Amino acid sequence: MFSSILKKIIGSSNERYLKKLQPTVAAIASFEPKMQELSDADFPARIAAWKEEVAGGRSLDDLLPECFALVREAGRRVLGMRHYDVQMVGGMVLHHGRIAEMKTGEGKTLVATLPVVLNALSGKGVHLVTVNDYLAKRDAAWMGKLYNFLGLSVGVIVHGLNDEERQAAYGSDITYGTNNEFGFDYLRDNMKFYKESLVQRPLNYAIVDEVDSILIDEARTPLIISGAAEESTQLYRKVDAIIPMLVKGEKAKEEGEEPSGDFTVDEKGRTVALTERGVAKAEKLLGVENLYDPANATLQHHVMQGLKAHQLYRRDVEYIVKDGQVVIVDEFTGRLMPGRRFSDGLHQALEAKEHVKVEAENQTLASITFQNYFRMYEKLSGMTGTADTEAVEFKEIYNLDVTVIPTNRPMVRIDNPDMIFKTQKEKYHAIAEEIADCHKRGQPVLVGTVSIEKSELVSEMLKKRGVPHNVLNAKQHELEAQIVAEAGHAGRVTIATNMAGRGTDIVLGEGVKELGGLHILGTERHESRRIDNQLRGRSGRQGDPGSSRFYLALDDDLMRLFGSDRIAGLMNTLGLEDGEAIENRMVSRAIEGSQKRVEAHNFEIRKQLLDYDNVMNQQREVIYARRREIMYAETLDGIVDEYVAELLDDIYAPVEHLKGEPDEETAGIVASRLDEVFDLSRYPDFAAALPSREQAEEWIAESLKALENAAPDSYQEILRYFSLETLDRNWKDHLLSMDHLRDGIGLRGYGQKDPKQEYKREGFELFRAMLYTIAEKSMSLICRLRIQKEVREEEFQHKEDAGEVEYKGSPSSEPAEARKPQPVKRSAKVGRNDPCSCGSGKKFKNCCGK
Known part of the structure; x- marks a missing residue:
């Protein structure tokens, strides 16, 4: 007050x-x-x-x-x-x-x-x-x-x-x-x-x-930018075949009561859960003894994604099938999002459900949130x-x-109270009648729907009544601007999903002002008040006349999932008969309260996403800053020295504080690590005794100098290539590890631990280990590199196709016979299980090491 x-x-x-x-x-x-x-x-x-x-x-x-x-x-x-x-x-x-x-x-x-x-x-x-x-x-x-x-x-x-x-x-x-x-x-x-x-x-x-x-x-x-992972897609089809055999049940209403059916669905939380009966049935159908055995974790994950695909994702609402592909529909704008895929195997489950080609699951290569x-x-x-x-x-x-910002001219649009019906059938009948009445009077109407399915339903009803109209939805958004721009002409009826021409003005045609301007008709409330306001805002621009009204039913998704029982009770108190509608400000306010609850719920989801991504964002900033440093540095000697110092600190840690000579076992471990990382066994004196740290530094500097002398013009590019190649490969693997960590981190809550703090702590440990691995692998490759007489700089040119970035060398498209006689310009002393330095992508033992 x-x-x-x-x-x-x-x-x-x-x-x-x-x-x-x-x-x-x-x-x-x-x-x-x-x-x-x-x-x-x-x-x-x-x-x-x-x-x-x-x-x-x-x-x-x-x-x-x-x-x-x-x-x-x-x-x-x-x-x-x-x-x-x-x-x-x-x-x-x-x-x-x-x-x-x-x-x-x-x-x-x-x-x-x-x-x-x-x-x-x-x-x-x-x-x-x-x-x-x-x-x-x-x-x-x-x-x-x-x-x-x-x-x-x-x-x-x-x-x-x-x-x-x-x-x-x-x-x-x-x-x-x-x-x-x-x-x-x-x-x-x-x-x-x-x-x-x-x-x-x-x-x-x-x-x-x-x-x-x-x-x-x-x-x-x-x-997310992703590349194909190496997993078979057959399991999706196998699981999809059993999903229709599982029976949907109801959640237990009282404590101690068993849920009915094989699985239950929580539409509000967008989750599904198998009942004990459903687990036993799935195990029998799939031929496994225990679905929750760790060995069957992948199978269990596929079953849950299959259930989600069948129960929570509807064709022509969350996605459409176009040209043999499952294409996501943006829930807020109704637009198609080609190229975008649901993550975590859900998209593959939808492809199996719709019997189109199941594409390979993807592995994240790079990601960032809009925030x-x-x-x-x-x-x-x-x-x-x-x-x-x-x-x-x-x-x-x-x-x-x-x-x-205040408007240039006062707003005169009339926003009528909502019309509320008991069922969707009655509601759509009334919608069709009002559209037909407006069309008869010549007043243009813009009908807003929440999905493609609903826009096609309204379209069918208008066809039966002989009302000419345009349908604007994600299936044909190329014509969007033209259709929306003409929606204000006399007698026009335009049905649109939420894409309703954001950014395109609807200018009133001749004589339309006298008819009351553009009438906005919402077929149901969206879960966000902003989307409803955006639809209303298509009418009444620059002081033009206009009107709007939303039609609702008690079995609309928003009312069913988030509307409290109070709304239904209020309707019964008001004595609503079948086919009858009411206009009541109190009910409209209660519905707005439902929308506020959904908005708060969605804000929490976005905040949760951001909290987790902030951990990744700090790591991303470090890695991307290091990449830029490597790319822009005139000389990489400083970065190499940093790697060497960090690795020697770790390798010599077991003997650093010993007063006397290390025992044979400890000395053997240190020597083995020195050879593994820096290839020091090439020096004859290395086998005689464990070298001091100073001696090791001298030999490493010597081997790097030899590499520089062998290729003075290409030396810095060689360092740059191997540093970036190693960084990218390990960052990609780290992203996969972080994905796996996040998938299971929620379970820490059962152990009275904060999942976000656990994710932060373990994510930091994984990140620190990755930074060490980058240094180790980079030096291991660089120290084993040998330059032959002819070194061409283009040998170190990295494939950079904006459409498909690859980090591992891929086999040439030439036949094997044509490739074999080609001389190897760059050779390296590598382990039998290391990637072959010829760039074939195979292990050394299966390629040039045969």
């Missing part, structure tokens, strides 16, 4: 912040007449002069009023659009590294040009992040006219570009692209061997369009129509404040 009284007296923090920006808005306006006097040629000249001033130390804040006024005038001349004062406010909010919440139709694309141009003056690059390739290309071409007029270069990062094209795009003053492309380019850069092939510059400033979609909705799924990627930018900001409901998460995870 006290806070609300205080707010009335001094205003909210949002209002106070906006008030502080007003003097700057006035200063921008004061420069406008001066900018109107400039000739077209003066614009790029002014930008070039400011770039020099910024390089000389002038601050961007100091230039802001004049620069914004210049961009405003450039927009008027080139695009025929003059920035409103509220758009100037939005531009300042973005420049200050905050999130600007601006309603649909308020011109976010144009607003972004202001901070983009100002921050491009630093010469460090500005990234504008969009939700899809179409918007990246559209906005870069549309706003690119303004940037080019000012003498600034523009690049676009979309799927399918090669490294040279990406380097050119990232080298531009301004770069448009999708969150996935930016994230994957970062990961790919950290898998490359030569600094000349890196594409990204240091991450300076990013503006994220539809920031809630990218930083919150997609933050539950990390970006950790975007937090690497020196400055980050974002814009969207719906961010205020998630302000706490933006602040806690990204340290971003949300500022709500």
Whole structure:
């Protein structure tokens, strides 16, 4: 109560912040007449002069009023659009590294040009992040006219570009692209061997369009680059054959009561569990004695994933089958996500369920979450129509404040209360009737559905009633922009999943204002209030009339899983008859309460993901920093000396503090390790007695000097190649170990231990062991290397195909007969079980060591 009284007296923090920006808005306006006097040629000249001033130390804040006024005038001349004062406010909010919440139709694309141009003056690059390739290309071409007029270069990062094209795009003053492309380019850069092939510059400033979609909705799924693991896919088909034979049961309602059926499903928690009866049945069907025997761990995992695939993942809702492949559907936007795969064998279980080709399971080569990627930018900001409901998460995870920007014209859309029915059948009948009525009157309707399945259901009902309509869902999103842009024309009916043209304005056709504007009809509530608000926001842009209404049923997923029994009880109290609907603000508020609970649940999932990824992120930063150090160093002698010192510290530890001579067994162990790592048995005196540490250092330096003398021009590249090759191979294995550690870490909770702390502690131990292994394996390879008369530098060129990065040499595509006579240019003294140095990928004993 006290806070609300205080707010009335001094205003909210949002209002106070906006008030502080007003003097700057006035200063921008004061420069406008001066900018109107400039000739077209003066614009790029002014930008070039400011770039020099910024390089000389002038601050961007100091230039802001004049620069914004210049961009405003450039927009008027080139695009025929003059920035409103509220758009100037939005531009300042973005420049200050905050999130600007601006309603649909308020011109976010144009607003972004202001901070983009100002921050491009630093010469460090500005990234504008969009939700899809179409918007990246559209906005870069549309706003690119303004940037080019000012003498600034523009690049676009979309799927399918090669490294040279990406380097050119990232080298531009301004770069448009999708969150996935930016994230994957970062990961790919950290898998490359030569600094000349890196594409990204240091991450300076990013503006994220539809920031809630990218930083919150997609933050539950990390970006992963993976390669095929060496496991058979036949087991998935074998397990899939028995899943339909298992009977779904109900959980025990009272303590001590046994659950019914062979398995139970928890839809809210998205989990399945076998009952004792189900375990016995699965063991019989699979022909094993004990499904929970450690030897059958893989089989048990496949059974659980098979059950999930059949019970929790529905075709045309969570995924579709297209061209013989299972393609994921984004639950928040309804878009297809080709190339993305469910992890942990779930995707293979879905492929087996749908009887398409089961692809090999993948092993992670590199991964990062969007949270950790975007937090690497020196400055980050974002814009969207719906961010205020998630302000706490933006602040806690990204340290971003949300500022709500007032609309240019008052909002007059009428948001009607929800219509609530007992069953979905009654609800869809009423939806079809209302759409038919709107169509008859000529009022355009945008129907929002939560899945492809539901959009096709509504479409079938409208066909029976003879109502012409467009269906916009993930199966045909190429036509998205055109269909959405025309959705405001008289008599149009557009059915859309949640992809509903984010970033595309719906402009009302002739005579539509008189009919009440665009009507939004939601077929059910989404689990996130933001998605509902985003759908509503398609109507009522720039003061246009409009209306919205959501239709709900008690058996909708949200109501069934998260709506409390209180809602159903309330409905019965109100005496709802079959086929009848009610409008009740109290019920609508109860539903909103359910949505808040789901949002809190999803926030916990994202926070959990981030907590675990923060452990990996610290390790990732160390490894990637070491990679860059190796790639950029003129000489690697310092890194090699560091490896040698670390290894000798460990090897000589057993004899370091002995007063007399070590016993024969200890001396033998130390000598064996010295030979294993540094190949010191090549020196005749090594066998006579255990060398002192100083003697060992001298011999190691001698062998490295001999290698350098044998190949003076290639020596540093040889060191670089083997250092990076070893680092990458061990990092890949470490990622797999960390995956396995995380899979089982939750069980530590039963032992009264905090799983996150255990993951952190054991992860650190694994990481420390990996760093030691990298040093050991690198020196083992380098010290065994022998250079023959002819050494060509290209022998050390690493394969770098952006599409398929391989770390092990793969057999040549030439026939074996053609390969055998080829001379080996680089030979090494290697163990029989070591990889052969010819690059065949085989063990030495099975290749050149035959």
